[in-house]
Every structure is written in structure tokens, then in C-alpha cells.
Amino acid sequence: xxxxxxxxxxxxxxxxxxxxxxxxxxxxxxxxxxxxxxxxxxxxxxxxxxxxxxxxxxxxxxxxxxxxxxxxxxxxxxxxxxxxxxxxxxxxxxxxxxxxxxxxxxxxxxxxxxxxxxxxxxxxxxxxxxxxxxxxxxxxxxxxxxxxxxxxxxxxxxxxxxxxxxxxxxxxxxxxxxxx
Numbered sequence: 001x002x003x004x005x006x007x008x009x010x011x012x013x014x015x016x017x018x019x020x021x022x023x024x025x026x027x028x029x030x031x032x033x034x035x036x037x038x039x040x041x042x043x044x045x046x047x048x049x050x051x052x053x054x055x056x057x058x059x060x061x062x063x064x065x066x067x068x069x070x071x072x073x074x075x076x077x078x079x080x081x082x083x084x085x086x087x088x089x090x091x092x093x094x095x096x097x098x099x100x101x102x103x104x105x106x107x108x109x110x111x112x113x114x115x116x117x118x119x120x121x122x123x124x125x126x127x128x129x130x131x132x133x134x135x136x137x138x139x140x141x142x143x144x145x146x147x148x149x150x151x152x153x154x155x156x157x158x159x160x161x162x163x164x165x166x167x168x169x170x171x172x173x174x175x176x177x178x179x180x
Contacts, residue, residue: 058111065100066175067143078120094123098175135180
């Protein structure tokens with residue numbers, strides 16, 4: 001390009017200004033699309049997806065259900081199961097069907113657990129307790145706690161051998177479980 005082909009300085013400045021405005025518009029549109037995509041992703045998540053994200057990040061969470069609040073780190077999630085590792089009760093199994101309230105207590109700087117093998121459902125976890133024949137505590141949705149050995153996990157209830165005799169506990173009422 002020779003001197004004869006050069007743009008007048010005022011036109012060159014105007015084109016530069018227009019290019020900068022266009023770049024700013026494109027960046028703003030991209031940011032808007034990213035925000036919309038993030039919103040769509042948030043809307044598609046289920047409660048176990050939120051818990052899984054906290055698990056991978058290593059965050060400390062609180063689960064409130066059955067009249068009690070339990071604090072710990074999420075160590076496993078299934079389709080309807082969240083497992084916390086707590087200081088007081090050890091491993092606590094949470095039934096998502098009990099509608100737990102989750103709260104992020106502390107966002108970790110590092111750590112976390114990748115998704116791995118384990119029970120896919122709360123019923124599968126209760127069945128593991130049945131096979132182990134170890135005493136467990138079941139917390140019902142109203143906060144009532146029953147302790148005993150899981151004799152059987154049936155279609156709609158848990159048969160529990162407790163000190164007070166056999167108990168039939170509706171599965172739909174069980175909110176939490178841990179080893180006694």
C-alpha cells in the first residue's frame with residue numbers, strides 16, 4: 001500500500017473507534033450467552049448434582065433434615081443418596097426423598113473426592129447395612145430415632161430388630177442412617 005492508498009487520519013480514527021465498539025458488543029453478547037448457559041445449567045441440576053459438586057471440591061456442608069442438622073464432607077452421591085463423613089457420627093447416609101436442606105458451610109481451597117463406586121440408591125445403602133448386620137440408627141422425617149439391626153429392606157419398609165422388638169419402618173419416612 002503506497003502513500004496514495006493511505007486513509008485520511010480522521011477516517012482511520014473513526015474505523016478504529018467502530019472496531020473497538022464492535023469488539024465490545026461481541027464481548028458483551030458472549031458474556032450474556034455464557035450467563036444464560038450457566039443459568040440453564042443451574043436449572044437442570046438436581047440436589048445430588050449440587051452435593052456431587054461440593055464433594056469434588058472438598059467443601060464442608062450442612063444437611064438439615066428430620067429435625068437435626070449434620071455437618072461434614074460429602075464423600076459419595078447416588079441417584080437419591082448423599083453420604084457425609086462427619087466428626088461426630090462417622091458416615092451418615094442421607095435420603096434425598098426426605099427433602100434435606102443443604103447449606104455450604106465452608107468452600108475448600110483444595111481437596112475433594114472424585115465420583116467413585118458405591119451404592120446408587122438409599123435403598124441399596126440400607127441393604128448394605130442389612131448384609132453387614134451391624135446396629136444402625138435410622139432417623140425419621142420427624143426426628144424420631146430408632147436403633148437396631150436391619151433384618152430386611154423390603155419394597156416399602158425396613159424391618160428393624162431393636163431392643164424394643166421388631167419394628168417396621170416405612171422407607172418413605174427414613175431421612176438419615178448411620179452405624180450405631
